[in-house]
Amino acid sequence: MPTIVNEKLQLAHDFILHTNRNVFLTGKAGTGKTTFLHQIKQLTSKRLVVVAPTGVAAINAGGVTIHSLFQLPFGPLIPGATSRESKKFNREKIKILRTLDLLIIDEISMVRADVLDGIDEVLRRFRHRSEPFGGVQLLLIGDMQQLPPVIRDDDWTFLKPYYDTGYFFGSLALRKTPYISIELLHIYRQSDLRFVEILNSIREKRVTRPQLEELNQRYISQFSPDENEGYITLSTHNNSAQQLNNQKLLALDTESHTFEATIEGEFPVQAYPTEAQLELKVGAQVMFIKNDISREKLFYNGKIGQITDIDEDCIYVKCPHETDTLEVTRMEWLNIRYSLNSVTNEIREEPIGKFNQYPLKLAWAITIHKSQGLTFERAIIDAASAFAHGQVYVALSRCKTLEGLVLRAPIPSQSIKTELILEEFHEQVQLQVPDEAELRNSKQLNQENLLVELFSFDRTDYLVNKCLRLFNEHAGSLDVEVHTVLSQFKTLFSEKVRNITIRFQRLLPSYFLENQLPEENEALQERVQKAGAYFNTLITNELLPLFYTCPTDSDNKLVREALLESMDELEKELMVKQYCFESCLTGFEALAYLKARNGAELVFQPNRKSRENRKTAQSEETGGKSGSSLYKALTKWRDDLAGENDTAGYMVLPRKTILELAKTQPSTLDELLTVKGFGKTKVKMIGEDVLAIIRAYK
Template identity: 65%
Template sequence: MSTLLNEKLELARNFVLHTHRNVFLTGKAGTGKTTFLRQLRQLTSKRLVVVAPTGVAAINAGGVTIHSLFQLPFGALPPGALRPETRKFTREKIRLFRTLDLLVIDEISMVRADVLDGIDAILRRFRHRSEPFGGVQLLLIGDMQQLPPVVREADWTLLKPYYETAYFFGSLALQKTPYVSIELEHIYRQADQRFIDILNSIREKRITASQLAELNQRYVATFSPPDHEGFITLTTHTRSAHQINSAKLLSLPTPSHILSATIEGEFPENAFPTDANLELKVGAQVMFVKNDLSREKQFYNGKIGQITDMDAEIVYVKCPTDPAPLAVSPLEWLNIRYSMDPETHEIREEPIGRFVQHPLKLAWAITIHKSQGLTFDKAIIDAASAFAHGQVYVALSRCKTLDGLVLREPIPSHSIKSELLLDEFHEQVQTQTPDEHELWQSRRMHQEQLLLDLFSFDRSDFLTTKCQKVIGEHKGALEDAFESGFNSFASLFSDKVRGVAVRFQRQLQSYFSEIQLPEENPLLQDRIQKASSYFKEVISQELIPLLENTPRKSRNQQVQALLRETIDELGLELFIKLRCFESSQGGFEALSYLKNRHQAELAYQPSSRVAKDHQENRSGPEIGKPQTLYDALVKWRHEMATTHDTVAPAVLSRKTLAELIAVKPSSPEELLKIKGFNKTKVRQVGEEILGLIRKYG
């Protein structure tokens, strides 16, 4: 079993680290999915972020919520309802989206299909790529036999015309991209095979009458254990859990103590791991809500105990299996935000909020929903009124042993809810389990695609053609030197780069081998090194100097702005190619190529001042003293964007900027006629804009 376990984990790691395949990592409760995620973050060199559907799940996974990262509304999102172009993201977040390699979604069973499609829309929009999820690799972690997504009837009315199911696998984007499924099988939480068999039968909805009868032998009428035994009640409804805890606390004769949390920065209330004002008494039954990260490992998330003493700083908790009470002091939870390190250009986890509180909560009872991910030695299960798929399984699987489990009511067979759609999905998962051969093929295809991308100049070709089209449409407004200079660039690009690259891509195909990875193919590596040296020389010695020296002045400011922006986009593409070819002169290695490509995109500094401002997803522009109206408006726009934590085009779009320069309005009434201005905007910033026009126009 150990060998099989290691093989499954290693297979999952290799698919995530060395391929671009999307991965659905599943497994029964207690099989180590969360541990896998924790280890993965230490192993991968890919740029990743972790998200989860709820605040508590996100804090536990060390990530952020889906809705906060992607700024999605909480209601239903029918296809086409989300308009990504209207979402206002900071420059930092756009940079994060554009350089992301891997998106990890934990507790995927609770994510709705339309939410996954909302993520797809945002990533495609800001990565400027049409592939599902903008080409980002997905790692989806969860067990579909556990808690389902919450779908209100009104939301499903809106979604039903588009989706067969609200579960994540109903996502229209996900259906367009293949993924592999890997199911972890070894259970760490339980060791009793008899109990494991019952749990597996419930999970797979094939429990026999004899198994159900054996389970229901754990029903004990009027069971009321003393608190020192450490039983916790798991119930289906929040109200029931609250009533049990309140009544138990009130019955204790000892005085109440209110422990107040320290909350700093941004930490939303729905993500609080315990009460901000925690009312406790000596004699109260409590549960730890955090793992002890110290060397002693004295407690874990879900451990039950009883308070024996307390003062202003320390709560003493006696757990049934410990020889003496544990001294519990306040611990810290962090709310993180993903950002870009300006020095290394790596994705970093930046703490934006801090919650400090004793890692305890009242625990005579909690809801089954809140128990997901926890482990208990002793539990009273009140699940006869289970109303959602997976509730009975989640509740029972929290327990380590059958002997430590007591039923408040017998479990009726109808409460073990089955869904035909999930049964079909589980069968499909079994057919998608990959083997080592598929892993090898996926690695090979991933490396081959990266090489084809490396030697593709399609984007540069598109931008070159775009510039030529603008030049052709506005010849009268351009200096003659501009047209001749850019035509020289276009001719050189066509002869020495585009044509050569197309021919080399055809040659690459002949070097691709069914029996060797590109990284391990010496003949292919030799060709890559020689081609990289050639393209590096042409780009660095000829193309970039020619592009930078091309005149960019026009008698029409609007045309000049459009050309500046397009030429600097072209400069960015060439800069990225140059950096990638430089790194490939010594040989091609997939992860190194990805890293260099992202670093180049982040490090690029456009040659023109306006382009610096337009590259809002890169490091902030350094705009000096304005010399023209254009410079003044660009500088003002940048300052406004920085002040209000938004992107420059959200303040003034490129078209609005160009129209202001062409029209030069002199009054609020004339300013209202400019596209992008309304009465509110004129009232807020009109005088500033008009003042700049008077000074520099």
């Protein structure tokens, strides 16, 4: 199990695990941001998903793309329009979003502000919560001095009326929620302090003339390295990188071998880690694009080598300054989607596609964009024509040492692009750095908010009233017993739950002691334990049994379905509360509470059968066992006759009329005329048939 050893990393981990604060984790290239992401996935008990702006970034982070999870349309997202444009979400994905504790977004520097607002809108819609991002905690990982979001001029024309900037921190939702910033400072990639200082100066746009002169001493005119030295060229444009690779490969007089990738399931082309048709030759310079998962760790993502031999199922690669030749076989990449485990209801990473290929790609050249996250021993930097903010810094920071770096052309000062808005953002970030005191305060506030939520029955009250409003709007299509049961439920709920919790919510702040976590407050814990026992018993033994006696049948299918959906919501809310209070029988613990709350959401299945049984019970009360059988027989006859005449069942006999027939059991046509719903015409048409059914059950 990996451990958090860096103080800043430990602080970030504690904020993620023990608070609900949003965290922006930043740091220079090589400070371990990606490593921290993978540690969090293993260490935290919160329900989380990982997303990234591109397919390759998502595959590397072990997550999915933002657009696939949140089903956002491509192109500019106008605030407020996302829900109208997005596709329908399936039930499993809705469950994942509703029970999410933590959303990790990697490479946040490349995420547009409007995309972050699109995420916010989806989360609020499915979580039924008005706070930003539906109350989900965010972990935003990235370095704003690296590659920026891609925003075309046409897209910005649409977005400019709504946003001051296209960077993620321009998000309207993010501006409504405070977040803390933690900057990782320890650099693991470079150990040369002189080179680190130059990189920091370029990153922070404060590079001095002497530093730039020292850097440009690495410009070597007409530099042509020996093929065995393992230099890779980093260029600003994809065309130049491809052209160099093709030229170098063509110049080799060895036999060409093409390796076809095996692709299963869903694996989009833009997420391919290397070419599906990989052409290689002995003598070709290649780069590993995956870490060696064996105990020996013989290669890593970005390691350069030269092919020495190729056979049917193995490629042999020799790396500079290493004596052993590596035997490279095919490896597998997974494209995942998040799903729910049917047994444990945990969020799991379910493979939906596989890409099987040799973990290599031609590496005489690569674009700076695709080099983000990689480490090179030796590199030729062609960044004089850098066109985007952060390109020069990304290119230079891929190298481990200044001596391993060669410039294709001197770097002019104007290519180290700066943006005033990023400088202002960086200053703001420095003001949001937390300390241990803020961590403890955030822990305390998080626990207090969860306790307030525990004792809030506002949504339950809203759903009871929603069911009653539905009855009042459609009283003619529903049994009057619906109103009777719901009114009894509301009275019981008001007297034994609502009024008590409102009073306790007023007292609750007095239990919150300064500088003391609720989990450590003995008096509060004792009160919560008693409340847990009281409400758990009340919901289990009184509220739910009464709730299940409410009939739901109706001749109007639309009204019946609307009532069932509203009662499903109310039942789920009661079940969630029951699970939450059950978790407090031994005291309040934040993570246990979250687990219980989310677990109830996941395992809930509406117990419609219990509610449907009320129909039979009602018939038995009015006519005994024969009444129940008679009700069923009359209903079946009614439905069969309606089917033969292609009409609705209630047009033949309304449900209320059938209930009265089962109760009174008339034996003559005159008695039949006294039943509400029967007139002379209906008696003439179907009276004898109805009486025959009744006589058969008398």
